[in-house]
Amino acid sequence: MPDYSIQYRSGADIHVGDQVRLGSWLGTVVFVLGRGEFAQGFTEAQWSHLGRGFMLDTDQAGLVFHEEAPPDLELVARALRT
Numbered sequence: 001m002p003d004y005s006i007q008y009r010s011g012a013d014i015h016v017g018d019q020v021r022l023g024s025w026l027g028t029v030v031f032v033l034g035r036g037e038f039a040q041g042f043t044e045a046q047w048s049h050l051g052r053g054f055m056l057d058t059d060q061a062g063l064v065f066h067e068e069a070p071p072d073l074e075l076v077a078r079a080l081r082t
Contacts, residue, residue, distance in 0.1 A: 006032055006054050006068065008075050014054050017079025023072050027058035029079070 006014045016037040018029045030039040031047060032054045038044060047055065053067040066073075 006034075006052075008069055008073060009071065010075070012075065014069065015079050018075055019077040019079075020056060021072075021074045021076050022056065022058060022064070022070065025058045025060040026076070027056040027064070030055050030057045030063070 008014060014029055014032055016029050016031060016039050020027050020029060028039075031037060031042045033044075033047065033050060033052055036044065038047075042055070050065060051067070053065055054069075056064045056066070058064050
């Protein structure tokens with residue numbers, strides 16, 4: 001069974017809508033594969049070929065995909081969860 005616990009270095013889970021800093025870039029998490037978490041406009045059908053990980057929409061580079069959290073990824077503001 002795949003491991004879907006995509007986490008920040010702090011151990012907190014990464015969730016759609018989280019505001020993050022990646023080095024000097026700011027971004028928002030737009031999906032987390034495996035957990036069925038997708039922001040509006042992003043679907044599993046479009047992105048499941050990537051396998052495992054999460055996508056950021058960054059201010060400097062647009063969409064950036066990671067299989068796991070890089071060391072310089074920091075949570076800036078937690079997404080509101082309903």
